[in-house]
Amino acid sequence: MCTRIDGAKVAKDIRENLKEEVERMELKEDDVKPGLAIVLVGNRTDSATYVRFKKKACDEIGIVNIDVHLDETVSEEEVLSTVRSLNEDQRVHGILIQLPLPSHISEERVLREVSLEKDVDGFHPFHIGQLSMKRSLSSICLPCTPKGCIRLLDEYGIELEGKHVVILGRSNIVGLPVALLALHSNATITICHSRTKDLPSITRQADILICAVGRTQMVKADWVKDGVVIIDVGINELVDPSKKRGYRLVGDVDSSVEEKASAMTPVPGGVGPMTIAMLCENLLAAYQRSLK
């Protein structure tokens, strides 16, 4: 029997708690409200969708959105100067740079321009360094998707200590930071990627398998051992003529794995909603710190 790790439900509960937290603040008309600036560059459909979801969650909770939509052809200097003015803006407690940026703009330079106080995505090198070294983790924002993965395990009472956690993918946004968080929770970690040889022989050792490579249903039932816990971060479009839009969303893990897994996140409705809930949580924490 495979437990469905219901990220949508957990995320909804978190958002409701955050909404209550904002209500308890009893903010007056003139008070500065928690504010999130979302910087979107260009017109990627997926990015626009993610931004819409994030804004919706903010609205529900009582977080003010400060929208910044820049043209695809904007210069790097203009993006940097936008970030600098948001750093100064008293209404803004968190700055989210929707990734990926167009290729002519250095993500590295843009992300390190965000002030440490407003880095609600936790992607500033200083924060990734603190995360790597397990330092002052309670006073910084952790990257939202990795934090959401670990929170889901926690909510379902799945211990990390002493477990062998195998991570597929080594991106700066998911694979690497989630591996570090698992390590700091005393898991043994293995990070695999496109150059890994005989991948199934490694994934079969996983007590917990975290998949974040973005390859449609890559992980099959014979890639895992009985009782494995699966966190599927992948969100891939699979052609499906029966759907109105012509495709459906699937993860990196094939549904056949359910037969062997003890617990597994669905796609959609698993990690995705958690990312947004963690963003809102980070924003409110940054707001609270700004009041001190």
Place this chain on the structure above:
Amino acid sequence: MCTRIDGAKVAKDIRENLKEEVERMELKEDDVKPGLAIVLVGNRTDSATYVRFKKKACDEIGIVNIDVHLDETVSEEEVLSTVRSLNEDQRVHGILIQLPLPSHISEERVLREVSLEKDVDGFHPFHIGQLSMKRSLSSICLPCTPKGCIRLLDEYGIELEGKHVVILGRSNIVGLPVALLALHSNATITICHSRTKDLPSITRQADILICAVGRTQMVKADWVKDGVVIIDVGINELVDPSKKRGYRLVGDVDSSVEEKASAMTPVPGGVGPMTIAMLCENLLAAYQRSLK
């Protein structure tokens, strides 16, 4: 036949090259020479020994030492203010904080006080973040021991790409950063530590095993597979009445492993000398950057 990975020899060659590099600068009497400040707090014998080795290497190469020896009972604020004045000191191109610091002083706070330009140990959170995210690695100093480990493999023509590298130990100084460097060289990495279950079953999978736990001869022959490459970072004292000082230095790996390994670093004379050579290399790179 097990190849001896001769760190002492590789390090000597590197130091000689660095010495020639300094000579080629043809510095005049009035010119600012490359300068390394070494901050030693307290009277640990091992720390004093390491500092002596580092100073000797600097002297040989033509790096000026600025010695700062603080009392065991110094306050954290005094250490921080010492670091701040070294940050301003034009003679100083690198600041080395000899670790560990006495327990009443926060290493975290001291290390992040070192200016980014003078962080020749690469321990500032910003630099560890850059390292984690594989960003601008050519323009920052990488932590000396991890860099030395990878350099040794490189010198002996041992490829990392596609290899399974198992790291024993997850310290911020060695285990974690060396794992990240191996990952960035396209190795599959597994990080093990004191909470890892059935350690030998994991170490036996290693193509390359990097040991940095500081436990005397812990890794035995039946913990590894035939042909493994061993990088032994451990430096442990083993009682030996036949020695004048009553002990000899041994690594984390038992000498019986030589029968199965294809290549292995000795202790002493393996990674140790490389750490110092990498420090000198980092210092000269920081000096060169300061001239631009």
